[in-house]
Amino acid sequence: xxxxxxxxxxxxxxxxxxxxxxxxxxxxxxxxxxxxxxxxxxxxxxxxxxxxxxxxxxxxxxxxxxxxxxxxxxxxxxxxxxxxxxx
Numbered sequence: 001x002x003x004x005x006x007x008x009x010x011x012x013x014x015x016x017x018x019x020x021x022x023x024x025x026x027x028x029x030x031x032x033x034x035x036x037x038x039x040x041x042x043x044x045x046x047x048x049x050x051x052x053x054x055x056x057x058x059x060x061x062x063x064x065x066x067x068x069x070x071x072x073x074x075x076x077x078x079x080x081x082x083x084x085x086x087x
Contacts, residue, residue, distance in 0.1 A: 002034045009048045018055055025063045057085040
C-alpha cells in the first residue's frame with residue numbers, strides 16, 4: 001500500500017497468489033519509514049484475508065525458501081516453523 005501497488009490491503013491478490021502456489025513472502029522493509037513491523041504485517045493479512053494456520057505456515061516456510069542462507073540453516077528454521085504449527 002505504501003508503494004501504491006494496491007489501494008487497500010483488501011485489494012492485494014495474496015490469497016490468489018497462495019492458491020496459485022507462488023512463493024509469496026511477508027516482509028517488513030524499513031519499518032520506521034513504511035510502518036508495519038513483521039508481526040503487524042502478519043496480523044494484518046491474517047485478519048484481512050482470514051488466513052488459515054496452514055496458509056500462515058506456508059508464508060513462514062516460503063520466507064526461508066527465499067532467504068539467502070545455506071541449506072542446513074534453511075532446513076533447521078523450516079523444521080522449527082513446522083514444529084510451531086504442529087503443536
